[in-house]
Amino acid sequence: MAHHVRTDYGDSDPLFPSKAAVFWYAVLIAGLIAAPYLLESYYLSQLVFIMIYAIVGVALNILSGQAGQVSIGHAAFLAIGAYFTAVAQKYGLPLVLYLPLAGVFTGIAGYLVGLPALRLHGIYLAIATLAFAFIVEEIIARWESVTNGNEGLMLPPPSLFGLKLGTEGFYYLCLLVTVLVVLAAINIIRSSTGRSFMALRDSETAARSMGIDTARYKTTAFALSAGITGIAGALYAHKMSFISPEMFSLSVSIDFVMIIIIGGLVSLRGAVFGAIFMIMADPLLIILKDQLPLWADMVTHGLYLPDSVNQAVQAGVSRVVNAPGLKSLIFGIIIIVFIIYEPLGLDGRWQRVKAYFKQFPLARQRSARPPRMFLKSERR
Amino acid sequence: MLDFTQQLISGVALGCVYGLIALGFVLIYKATEVVNFAQGEIMMLGAFMSVTFITTLGLNYWLSFLLCVIAMAILGAIMERLVLRPILGYPQFSIVMATIGLGLVIRALVGIIWGTDDLRIETPFTDGVFKIGALVIAWDALSIIVATILLCAALYAFFRFTRVGIAMQATSQNMLAAYYMGIPVKRMFSLIWSLSAMVACAAGILLAPITLIHANLGFLGIKAFPAAVLGGFGSIPGAVAGGITIGIVESLSGFYLPEGFKDVAAYVVLLAVLLWKPQGLFGLNAVKKV
Structure with a gap:
């Protein structure tokens, strides 16, 4: 230390x-x-x-x-x-x-x-x-x-x-x-x-x-x-x-x-x-758009599902992938997930990773947990 | 003069929709001190669901209305449970962002499920007009005004005479005291979200005959902010009055002022009100002590 x-x-x-x-x-x-x-x-x-x-x-x-x-x-x-x-x-x-x-x-x-x-x-x-x-x-x-x-x-x-x-x-x-x-x-x-x-x-x-x-x-x-x-x-x-x-x-x-x-x-x-x-x-989303149908295909083939299910899955995936709102869907989910699970953001995670290596064998999950927040009223 | 009255009435009808959306903001804000930026999107979701019930399934308008409102009530509670409950007590900024994220998700899902084409529904009010002399009032405009009055009366009765309504009032006045009195505050939050989603859903279905149903309908929610702020963000009659004011201002400025003013009139009024009376026209002047 x-x-x-x-x-x-x-x-x-x-x-x-x-x-x-x-x-x-x-x-x-x-x-x-x-x-x-x-x-x-x-x-x-x-x-x-x-x-x-x-x-x-x-x-x-x-x-x-x-x-x-x-x-x-x-x-x-x-x-x-x-x-x-x-x-x-x-x-x-x-x-x-x-x-x-x-x-x-x-x-x-x-x-x-x-x-x-x-x-x-x-x-x-x-x-x-x-x-x-x-x-x-x-x-x-x-x-x-x-x-x-x-x-x-x-x-x-x-x-x-x-x-x-x-x-x-x-x-x-x-x-x-x-x-x-x-x-x-x-x-x-x-x-x-x-x-x-x-x-x-x-x-x-x-x-x-x-x-x-x-x-x-x-x-x-x-x-x-x-x-x-x-x-x-x-x-x-x-x-x-x-x-x-x-x-x-x-x-x-x-x-x-x-x-x-x-x-x-x-x-x-x-x-x-x-x-x-x-x-x-943005570039990651483009890669995702290209890869997702292939991954879905691999999964359905790997499970030996019947062709009709396979086609339905492909149709569903392509509908989601080609939807105009895909970016905002993912961004919306990212916002919510970050606020709920990572309120201190990527920087907070970075600090915790650094702290983990600094105190290496002694680091504990609990010591890095942010303090619990309670409802504060803006009113009187 | 006739033009003026005509514009006034269409303004009031549009304003009632703003008022209903603003009502949703106010309900949630009063009880939980959260401003729900997804209110417009929840309204849009309600409108799209009515398309499914009325056009796709071919159900009766009134039955569909009821089913939509019930479905939205459930969805509202689910949203509260999944998104808002885990971040109870976070800084307001984070919560606002979470509701913006929720709005983005709803808009995207609506686009994926219902597509991006303009949709319309058949209602009992379509094409009907009501004439007083030379004045022509469309039935759908009238239906919005009447429904707003009915909804406000119902909400008033709910908050005044039912146990749950009074518990909600207690929660909104002082959360901690309500909690000590044995009111299940968290469940109240879910209920408030349900209630607000129901109001938004009703607004969406009423609005559907006037504007087509499309994936950008949610932006009306942002226009309802001025309405809520005008009404002081804490007062239910204020929200409706604010909504009607904004609707009239928008309608008249669209008719009498050059093009472009219609879209920003609401925001100009908003900024003016915030500068002149920061707590809104009907707001309480409260400063929090340390």
Whole structure:
């Protein structure tokens, strides 16, 4: 078992938990820098999507995981960032300027959404963000002079200092932005702002009585989260090179919340795990679609069932596999299963696996079990 | 003026459906402090089941209505038992996500079982109209309004005069105290889900003649949120009043304002109400103490 000797106040919340962590993060970064030379373009493109989703995950983690505010409308912030990018690029702004500006602009939008949040909490807030997302989607679809309505906008490839960024160049841009965003987020969480967020999350009344300006920190959390999502939106617009209103619908917002539910709300690592899961779910589903009829065939043949049963099974399987709602069926089941059986998400599982090896022969099931939760009333 | 009245009546009819869905939200929220994002999908499931009973099996409309409501009551209790009971006491955010997941599952299953085509059912109210002077009211619109009134009266009587109803009221007022008094709180939760699924099912079947039955009907549930919030999320008459308000606003804005406003009118009203009166028009102003 490792001991921590603290000789300084800074030691209680270091940027990296240990020297080994520094080493492994360095290995990870080196691997990601080498990735364009090692991976095929398909996997590189998946990596870019993972990074964009991870940025959104980090944004949602700050808002929901740290500050305890709920948002089911984050696709709207992604849309604002994406459309800001498209318009800024059309007017000839350079990338170094419009990428941060997309963040600032979306952050202002987030601040404005945060204003009603001052008076709302819990479920009212969730519904308000939902309503905001619908309104933004409708505005984008109707404001044709700027957004070209439902026909969408094409974006030329991004260029940095006059150089056109190719696939690899864009990959490195995304990597750089992701690392910066994660570092910024870690430092926000370690700062007094982050502490105030946590106090706000755990008890608003208690936070207020400790002298924390809850109104200010709520809007700050919204602005920060929206700004980061806006930057992700800028990258997303360039990655897709075409944007239209239906790319930012409610289901996208739900995907974003799934990132942090599946990854785990507790730490930023969860956001990255969740992003990896969400992006890799699609190729896995395609494989599943191809393989499931074959597996069903193997099972029915293995059991020597009569041909009529065999055909019925095949018909049933192909009906399920080709159903348009298969993805949402599986995602729905995944959400429910994760919330019931893995409330701490993939990150929680990762922590438990690590703890198991750390205390190797002594680890017990029971010591890792999360504490029982009891019903807490929001009412008087 | 005639146009206005005509729009008003169709708005009230649509609003009654929103009100009934919102009623489902409110019932569950009041008792369990859970907001059920799957309410719209449960309504859709009810509508699709009525297709099976009426069109496929060829049963009588009233009998089918009854069978659907009973089936949905059972399904509602099953959903509560399988999905909501294990996460009792989790943070509200997790529970909301679980109900969203439930909604996704229901929508996908409906797509797999009934397909994605638009379906319709024959009701005794189809094609009938009711005329007052130049004013034309379709029977199906009228049937929704009448059924909403009847349902509200029945619910009022249930909560006022039956033992179970009073136990449910006690549960919603203070869960812990109800538990100490010997009320089986967990069973009450299942019952509340049944009741709310029954109301949603009735809303679905009533709505079916007006809009076709299709796999996106569940999105109406999201439109019922503004109704519930308007009514304060804790008040049963408030939910219906909120629903009717939203229905009228939507209907009139679709008629008088440029295209596009109809779809967002409900949400604009919602945000305005949340800014102006965060607890809703009929809500109680309660701040939880530490």
